[in-house]
Structures are given as C-alpha cells and as structure tokens.
Amino acid sequence: MRLDLSEILHRVGKNIPYDLDETALVDEDIECVEPITGRLMFTNAGSTLLIKGTADTSLFLSCSRCADYFASPVSLSVDEQFELQFSGGGLRETQQVDVIEDDENPIANRLFQGPIFDLTELLRQYLLVEAPTRPIPPCDSEGRCQQCHRLPEEVLAPYQDSQTPEEAAANSPFSRLVELLHEEETE
Numbered sequence: 001m002r003l004d005l006s007e008i009l010h011r012v013g014k015n016i017p018y019d020l021d022e023t024a025l026v027d028e029d030i031e032c033v034e035p036i037t038g039r040l041m042f043t044n045a046g047s048t049l050l051i052k053g054t055a056d057t058s059l060f061l062s063c064s065r066c067a068d069y070f071a072s073p074v075s076l077s078v079d080e081q082f083e084l085q086f087s088g089g090g091l092r093e094t095q096q097v098d099v100i101e102d103d104e105n106p107i108a109n110r111l112f113q114g115p116i117f118d119l120t121e122l123l124r125q126y127l128l129v130e131a132p133t134r135p136i137p138p139c140d141s142e143g144r145c146q147q148c149h150r151l152p153e154e155v156l157a158p159y160q161d162s163q164t165p166e167e168a169a170a171n172s173p174f175s176r177l178v179e180l181l182h183e184e185e186t187e
C-alpha cells in the first residue's frame with residue numbers, strides 16, 4: 001500500500017491515524033500467512049514526521065531442526081522519525097516539503113517518493129528484522145519441537161541422516177576443488 005501524505009506534510013501539529021489492513025506480504029525473504037493489521041499514527045511535529053504504532057501478522061517459517069513449516073505470530077512496534085525540509089517562500093501550507101531519509105541501510109528500498117509513502121516497504125523492513133534467523137516452533141516442556149520432537153542439539157546438519165561424513169565430503173560440490181588443491185600441494 002502506498003499512502004499520499006501530502007495533507008499531513010503541510011499541516012504542522014496534525015495527527016492522522018491509519019488502520020492497517022495490508023494483504024499478507026509474500027516475497028523471496030518474507031512470507032506472511034495472515035494480513036497485516038494494526039494501527040499507525042502519522043504526526044507532523046513541525047520539523048519531523050513521526051510514524052508510530054503496532055502491526056500484527058503471522059510469519060510462515062521453516063523449523064531449523066526439521067525444516068517443517070509452521071506459522072509464528074509476530075507483533076511489530078513501529079517507531080519512525082523523518083526529518084522534514086521546507087523550501088520556497090510563503091506559508092508552510094504552500095511550501096515544498098521533502099521527507100529526508102537517511103541512507104543507513106544500503107539494501108533497504110526507499111520509503112518516500114515525494115509525499116508518497118511506501119507502507120508495504122516499511123512493514124517489509126520491520127518483518128525482516130523481526131524474523132528469527134533460526135526459527136523454532138513451539139516446544140514441549142522438555143524443549144522438544146512439537147512437530148519433529150527434536151532437541152536443540154539435534155538440529156539437522158546437511159547429509160546427516162543419509163550419508164557418512166566421508167560420503168558427504170565426496171558429494172560436496174567443493175570435493176573436486178579440494179582434490180585439485182591436494183594435487184597442487186603434492187607436486
């Protein structure tokens with residue numbers, strides 16, 4: 001969803017609440033299984049634009065032990081502040097207002113194009129930060145995954161079940177490279 005913030009950008013002190021109801025976000029990094037709901041408040045604080053509120057959804061994650069998929073609820077706490085730059089003369093209402101984004105994160109996409117705010121991109125960035133790097137589904141009292149009944153120390157390693165370490169090494173795409181390196185060393 002893209003929102004036109006022209007009105008709020010020109011009115012100092014104005015608050016506009018926004019009820020979130022974004023379709024479930026799915027891309028190569030993030031997979032939501034539910035729409036993103038919640039409420040954001042946009043505030044023009046004079047020299048800054050504030051965006052605060054909460055957003056809730058559920059992420060589709062792969063268990064780091066058994067690779068089974070499971071849904072995990074997430075609750076995002078949004079708290080953003082953007083500097084506003086005014087140019088041109090006259091009243092605030094007629095001046096040109098630009099939202100300043102810092103380029104802290106070079107891989108993040110831009111959030112603003114003039115007064116148009118890319119809400120989906122903001123939520124995507126928050127979800128990326130929130131998503132666990134080693135997802136674990138709900139566990140029982142002994143700490144075993146409720147789906148695969150594995151303990152944390154039984155996390156799947158590549159080739160663990162079907163091959164011996166020697167077989168795994170031989171099947172590795174790097175094995176030929178390793179051989180070549182050995183040949184070079186022995187020459």
Ligand SMILES: [Zn+2]
Pocket residue numbers: 063064065066067068137145146147148149150
């Ligand atoms: Zn599991």
